[in-house]
Amino acid sequence: MTTVAEVLKSKPQAQVFAVAPGDTILTALKLMADKGIGALMVLDTQGNIEGIFSERDYARKVVLLGRSSGDTPVSEVMTRAVRFVRPDNTTEECMGVMTNNRIRHLPVVQDGKVIGLISIGDLVKNIMSHQKFLIEQMEQYITGNAMS
Numbered sequence: 001m002t003t004v005a006e007v008l009k010s011k012p013q014a015q016v017f018a019v020a021p022g023d024t025i026l027t028a029l030k031l032m033a034d035k036g037i038g039a040l041m042v043l044d045t046q047g048n049i050e051g052i053f054s055e056r057d058y059a060r061k062v063v064l065l066g067r068s069s070g071d072t073p074v075s076e077v078m079t080r081a082v083r084f085v086r087p088d089n090t091t092e093e094c095m096g097v098m099t100n101n102r103i104r105h106l107p108v109v110q111d112g113k114v115i116g117l118i119s120i121g122d123l124v125k126n127i128m129s130h131q132k133f134l135i136e137q138m139e140q141y142i143t144g145n146a147m148s
Helices: 004-010 025-035 055-063 091-101 120-143
Strands: 039-043 049-054 105-110 113-119
Antiparallel strands (some): 039 049, 105 113
């Protein structure tokens, strides 16, 4: 089984992007657009998790409610109840957490600090890669081209 640590190693940019609770939504959106990501951690000055801000938060809590992106702090619309995983969790466990909680992003926490953020896309990519490898191995076995 693949672990979260392995998924993080395979990501091109494993850096955690974050904003402070007092930053505006516009600041968060600009960072997300610049980095091509769908969610940001919201961390206090010591790096502790205050929440997570995602495109879904923006759509449901800003746009639909007519709030101003330039005036509203992230803390007013972020998701406060943050689910997280540890590096030794498996991809299957992560998929379960995401499915059961209807979320698309999971922070990875080690020793109380965020060391990464994985998305449903990261997990799907990893699972598909693993399945492709298994299929290739089975094809080699069936056709007799397996390495001895």
